[in-house]
Structure formats: C-alpha cells, structure tokens
Amino acid sequence: MSSTDPCKTLLTARQVKVHLKVGDRIIRAVDGVDLDVRAGECVGILGESGSGKSTFGRAITRLLPNVALAHLSGEVTFDGHDVARMPEAALRSLRRRGGFSMVFQDPLSHLNPTRRIVAQMDEALRSIGDRDKLLAREADLLAQVGLSDIERVLRAYPHELSGGMRQRVLLAMALAAEPRLLVADEPTTALDATVQMQVIETLRRLNREQQVALLIITHNFGLVAELCDRVYVMTGGKFVEDADVFALFESPRHPYTASLIAAGRRLLQPGART
C-alpha cells in the first residue's frame, strides 16, 4: 500500500494564499505557502498567534468557513487527488476513509454536550451496521489512543470527562476514518503538562505504529521537539524557514526563528525574571 512507502509525498501544497476581509481591510493571512508531507512523516508548523498557521491548516483540509474570504488560491494535492478543486462529495469520501482527519485545540466545543460519547462515535463509524462490531471497533479506537476504563468513557457525557480524555476521544474519532494524514491544530494547548505528555505519547505511537503522517500546527516548541521530523516556521502568513528539527534548534538560519527559540529559552529559566 502506498502509505507504507516512506518516500512518497502524501500532501503537497503550492502557493497557497488565503486573504481575509476584515471590515474594509484585506488581511493576507496566508500569503504563498509551499509545503510537503511524506507518507508516515511528522511535520510541524511553528508560529506565533496570528501567524496564519491555523488558517493554512484549515485551507489545506478545505475546512475554511467561506464567510470572510477575500481571496483563496493555490494547489493542494493529497495522494494525487486535487483537493483544492475536488467536489464536496469526493472530499467527504476522502475524509471518511483513508484520507485526512483533523483535530482541534478545543475538544469540548467539538463534542455535543447533550449526547453520550458512544452516540457521537457511532456517527463517525456509520458504515458499520452490526451493533457488536461497532462497539468492538469503538473500544478498539479508544484503547488505541490510550484510554482505559472504556466502558465508562463510552457511557459518559463530554462534561464528565477531563480535558485530556476529551482530546483523546476526538483523536479516536479522527482515527475512525483510518486517515493517512492527521492534521492537529494545537492538540495540546488546552491541556495541562502531564496530560500534554499523554497526548504527545499517543500521537507518537500512531505515527510510529500505524504510519499515520502527522501535521502538527502549534506555537509550542516542546511539542515540535518531541514529535516532529521536520519543521516549517511561519510568521506573517509566510514560511520563513524549513528545516530538520535538530538543525533548526541547533542553528536557526532565520533571525525570527532565532528570536523565537531565545524567547522560549528565557521562559524556561527561572532566573530570567526582570
């Protein structure tokens, strides 16, 4: 299968531009970005708030709300399919099976507060008709993301779970479609440090054991350093640097990257208070 071939490029983005209309000004949120993700690879997009990284992530997965869009252009191909110009139905089948899934920062607002987890997972697995098979698959998915006490999780309402558990439930739902690429937009930002490590561990296992390619969008250096093979640094809607993760931390070429790293280091040193 193509997903096990490590050299094959899974996702390519060329000259992606997203301009947003804010009042009567036009904001160039994403301004000509190129990106490649190979099968089974883990790629990070690192940038500060407002650098356009989330908008870019939504643009390549075609999840942009088209309300304030002033301009959208560029080429996006996923496994040979032209994602940018694909009809909605084909896009849905790609999301439903073997394509790409997305996980967001705030897991709570993506779960319906009035329905049990099991009912919401059923929706992601509608193709399985048999009730027993369905439950077995749900339990299997929850186990894959490292949740124990699966019976309780399935019967719970979202507010009865902790933030980390909710994020992993969403991960499990994203995995229901057996994606080859998982786009994770700030997957750990809303979580506390110990739970962050659990989610990072889960993502790493998915990447290693099931060869799911990861595209991690974050402002968190630790997350990138823990997980990613390659990093793109984004600021002002453009990629300013693209490097191997070790090379980036050792010797950043772009001054913006250097200042980002320096700022991160200062935050870590307790003596650096002024």
Next chain:
Amino acid sequence: MTTRALPHPLVALLSAVRGVARTWSGRAGLAIVLLMVALAAAAPWIAPSGPLDLAGAALQPPSYLHPLGTDNVGHDLLSAVIYGARASLAIGCFAALIAFLIGGTIGALAGYLRGPVELVLMRIAELFQTLPVIIVVLFIVAVLGARFWLLIGAVALAIWPLEARIVYGQFVTLSDRPFVTAARAADLSTAHIVLREILPNALPPVIVQVALDASLAILISAGLGFLGLSDPSVPSWGELLNRGQSYLDSAWWMSVFPGVVICITVLGFNLLADGLNEAFNPRATATTARLQA
C-alpha cells in the same frame, strides 16, 4: 484556555427543578401553580357545589355559607372559581404548548436554514407581533364563534411569535458551534442535526418562555372572557368577570374574587418562569446566592 463545561440539558432540567426550589420566587411560583392545578384537578371533591347548581339566593355577599358570595343567579362563587380554574389553566397550558410547537418549528427552520427561509418566516412572525393581540383574537372569535378549542387556538396564534424569536435566536447561535459544523461535515441528515444536535441544547430559555406564555395565555383568555368572548358552556374566570361587570356597584365580590385569583395565577406562572430562568442561568444563580448569603 478554559471552557465552561455545559451539563446535559436533562441533567440541567432535573437540577433546574431543584434550582427552582432554591430561589424564593421559584418556590412561590411552584407553590401557586401546583395549588391551582390541585384545585382544578380536585374540583368535584372540594367545591361546595356543582358549577351549575343553584346554591342559594342571588347576589349574597361573602358569608360563612358562601365564603366568596353568590352571583346574580344564585351560583356559589367559590365553586365557580374552583371549576373555572379548569378552563383557565387548560387554555393557558394548551395555548402555550401549541405556541411552542408552531413558534418552535418556525423559529428552528428560520434559524437553521437561514437565507430566504429566515427572511420570510421571521417577517411573518414580526407581522404577527405588530398586530394588536386582542384585535386578532377578537376577529377570529367573532368570525368563527367562541368555542373552547377555537379560543385556545386563537390565543396560541397571538403568542407564537414570542416563542419563534427565542427558538430562532438559539438556533442561530448553536448552528455555528463546532459540534454542529462537525455533524454537517459528517453528512448527517438535517432532521438528525436539528432534533438531536441542536434542540436539546436550545431548550432551557425556551422552557422559561413556555412558562411566560402560559401566564400570558391565561391573561388574554381572561380579557376575552371579560369582553364576552368565552365559551358559555365551559365555566371560566373570564366569564365570571363578564357577568360581574353589570353588578360592579352592587356586588363587588363577583368581580373582585375572580380578578384576584387571575392575578395570583398569572403571578405564579411569572414567578415560576423567574425561578426557572435563575436555575438555568448560572450567573443569575450566583448573584442570588451572594445576595442571600
């Protein structure tokens, strides 16, 4: 980033009943409404005489035998008021329910589908709101006659826009929530999204509005009765007011007692709505708790 966890609405509903009992307005409202329902339900057992029995001489002032006096024919007023609770509460509850069904459907369609559907449906709702309620109902009753079910329908027709606006507002906000977007992206049916994803989340303020609608319906039906537009075969508070009109200077009790009962009932439903609102709205509850502490 911290997000407040929303409880499941059914859980919220149960805790709301407890929450209603926590505020003094909720307690008072609940007590009044339950008392009125009990009076209506137990009318044949607790009323001193039947609704159409001649219990004594006409136009007797309040006495030990007739605590609220008798009317111009000789009916016992206490019995008439107790039996009248049946019709008045029925009009209030059924009209509120029908208004909820009509207004809820229209508000939900407008709020979920948006675009031209929203434009047309909400303009229709606004049109109904700009027409004076009493005139609309007067017209319907005058043309079609004063039958009990027709009155309920007419009152519901007058108050459904209130319900439509609340449901519409809820649907507009909730349609943009990420879990609804996710359900749309997953290609779930519109019926599923509206009934299972959005509606349960929209209910709390809608339930408050239903309680307010009930009080409004009782008030409107009493007003119609006063004007002579009530089903003469069903005893109701409005009808008692109508009969008392001609005896205002000689038999004040014929107007005052039914009027007081209407006031108390309407107040009860309003207090209940207040209590529900505070129970559903955590910020309001917090303020009350601080004030009481």
